[in-house]
Amino acid sequence: MISTLGHRTTLTLSLMLASPTNLLGGCSSDTSSGRATVILEPESTITDGIRVAEMAPGDGWSVTFERYLVALGPVSIGRDAGAPRRELDKEVTIYDLAQTPSSGDEIGRFDGLEAGRWGYFGFRTPAASEGIVAGPGVSADFVERMTASGLTYVIEGEISAASGQRCPPGRDGCCEASEGAVSVRFSLDMPNDTEYGPCESDEGGLEGFAVPQNGSVTLAASIHGDHMFFDSCPEGIELVDRRAQWLANADLDCSGEVTADELRDIPASDLFPASLYSFAGCPIPVTTAYDWLKTQLHTQGHFQSEGECTKTPL
Amino acid sequence: MKPTAANRPVVRAPAGPPLNDGHRHQGALKHWAPGYAGQVKDLGRPWVLAKHPALFLKRAAVFGFGRARRRASTARASAPGLRGGLLWLALLSLAGGCTESPAERITFEVRARSEGPPALTQGEATLTLTRAALTVSAIYLCASSTASIDLCSEARGEMLPAVVVDALDPNPIRIGEGEGFEGRRGGQGDRVLRSAQLSYGVQWLLTAARPALAPGAQASLHLEGSLETATTLQRVNWRLEVAPTAPGRSTAAVTFAPAVLRRDAVLTLVLTPAAWLAQLDLASLAERGEDEVALxxxxxxxxxxxQALTSSAPPRFEFR
Structure with missing residues (x-):
């Protein structure tokens, strides 16, 4: 193309390209105004539960979540990883993901964004503290409960099996004399302060997002719900099976409900046989069942449904 | 959820071309070749010229100034040459912001040493080790903050052979030599190590139906010693195989403070056998067996x- 131009034109173009301004680098960007709408998106495993067929072969448990409270905020964006970040104008809020449509709920907008590539998207799931507010359908009691204990999650639900047993470690025999239909409730109060970001989209693996000229883009802070049943820590690609027998066996007092306090008392090696579980690459060291739940919760934040984020336990 | 097969050979990456052949060499040193001017190059990538200014300038000279020489007999001979040179200068300036010096292939020493007592006491029970032989293999050094088959797709350093390490020797002992790319801290193209993957003498290749011992490995961990209580004295002789749980995975991952791999670098694996024992219930173990404690x-x-080897007490990586 350049060879078809006249010498003067080509020379001028060359000089323009080689100008000191150009040497300083920097690419011009469109200054048109764009918008990013931020949504909070629960994985369908939270809203719809997990069927037996979606668990590891032979596990036999299904999962339903009645309440899946998470503290979220701030959400931030930046032109690139090192650039100043803009935070979403929104208080740190407790949302109930079990009551959120699986398509997501809008939680705020960034207006007046330059069109082009924005290299950073991130969000935090903090420990609840003074000033945190209740999202849709979240009662003041839960705000108080989460704030008092510095919780990030309150996860309540049930696992059920058509033919199962609870066999807590250190007990002679199982809670049930034989296998049969059984359900176990769980009520898990968990601190889990985690910074997610930079995040990359699932398609293409590029960090951040693109703002179209005079247009809008939707940014989903996605929370997965099934990691507590994984048999290894997901590292990028989720090469895992889901298993819930460990949670049934964690019912130490055979009361029919498992709490986070019970998990603190159980060595991980009593619930997670080495032939089925791998702790390699988990965000925090695992020595108890509580550690296992905590480390898995640290991996739940995603971007645009399945996109990966760098996860930093705080 | 998106279960996807990953590909990470636990064999050495090819020592020469073809480069960037489209296959995914997870965790292995990639684009590993004696390249231009003895440096590593990556000819399969479009931005190779930006990464290798020497090659860039060479091509600029050939195509820009060479053209000028061929036209020297015409009255306007200098214009095309000047034009070509300026064009290359312009393109060089465009690429300037992305230019980085190429990484050089280096080797580094790998050592191991033990830390802490070779024993654990719980109440009246004491387990004392007289032998602790740990096999380490397929060490991959990664730039990512978490080492994983996905995030560490291209290792920056590696030591692949299986090596049996005396985990009771507090003296740093040389266990092998690693290969990698020289690192650099700060600036564009920061080349810093933050994590590592390793295995314990058991590998699970994607093409295999099950994990298998790596060549030269007998077990992942061999512990010998005794378990003593107020009334019993039992022998301990345990051999464990610690395998990846899925094909293509490493067995353990560790993170460490950002480190730069230099030509004279020494990587020391710090082993903590007492921490491996920390989650054992010694009283319960003493009830299992008479002369020897079963495992x-x-x-x-x-x-x-x-779980201690893979999560709570894997080797600690120290760089010097």
Missing amino acids: EPDSPAHSALV
């Missing part, structure tokens, strides 16, 4: 040792 596969004790 059944998948028992809590077996799982505790495996």
Whole structure:
């Protein structure tokens, strides 16, 4: 193309390209105004539960979540990883993901964004503290409960099996004399302060997002719900099976409900046989069942449904 | 959820071309070739010229100024040459912001040493080790903050052979030599190590139906010693195989403070055998067996040792 131009034109173009301004680098960007709408998106495993067929072969448990409270905020964006970040104008809020449509709920907008590539998207799931507010359908009691204990999650639900047993470690025999239909409730109060970001989209693996000229883009802070049943820590690609027998066996007092306090008392090696579980690459060291739940919760934040984020336990 | 097969050969990456052949060499040193001017190059990538200014300038000279020489007999001879040179200068300036010096292939020493007592006491029970032989293999050094088959797709350093390490020797002992790319801290193209993957002498290749011992490995961990209580004295002789749980995976991952791999670098693996034992229930173990303490596969004790090696007490990586 350049060879078809006249010498003067080509020379001028060359000089323009080689100008000191150009040497300083920097690419011009469109200054048109764009918008990013931020949504909070629960994985369908939270809203719809997990069927037996979606668990590891032979596990036999299904999962339903009645309440899946998470503290979220701030959400931030930046032109690139090192650039100043803009935070979403929104208080740190407790949302109930079990009551959120699986398509997501809008939680705020960034207006007046330059069109082009924005290299950073991130969000935090903090420990609840003074000033945190209740999202849709979240009662003041839960705000108080989460704030008092510095919780990030309150996860309540049930696992059920058509033919199962609870066999807590250190007990002679199982809670049930034989296998049969059984359900176990769980009520898990968990601190889990985690910074997610930079995040990359699932398609293409590029960090951040693109703002179209005079247009809008939707940014989903996605929370997965099934990691507590994984048999290894997901590292990028989720090469895992889901298993819930460990949670049934964690019912130490055979009361029919498992709490986070019970998990603190159980060595991980009593619930997670080495032939089925791998702790390699988990965000925090695992020595108890509580550690296992905590480390898995640290991996739940995603971007645009399945996109990966760098996860930093705080 | 998106279960996807990953490909990470636990064999050495090709020592020469073809480069960037489209296959995914997870965790292995990639684009590994004696390249231009003795440096590593990556000819399969479009931005190679930006990464290798020497090659860039060479091509600029050939195509820009060479053209000028061929036209020297015409009255306007200098214009095309000047034009070509300026064009290359312009393109060089465009690429300037992305230019980085190429990484050089280096080797580094790998050592191991033990830290802490070779024993654990719980109440009246004491387990004392007289032998602790740990096999380490397929060490991959990664730039990512978490080492994983996905995030560490291109290792920056590696030591692949299986090596049996005396985990009771507090003296740093040379266990092998690693290969990698020289690192650099700060600036554009920061080349810093933050994590590592490793295995314990058991590998699970994607093409295999099950994990298998790596060549030269007998077990992942061999512990010998005694378990003593107020009334009993039992022998301990345990051999464990600690395997990846899925094909293509490493067995353990560790993170460490950002480190730069230099030509004279020494990587030391710090082993903590007492920490491996920390989750054992010694009183319960003493009830299992008479003269010798049994260690059944998948028992809590077996799982505790495996989980210590893979999560709570893997080798600590120290760089000097």
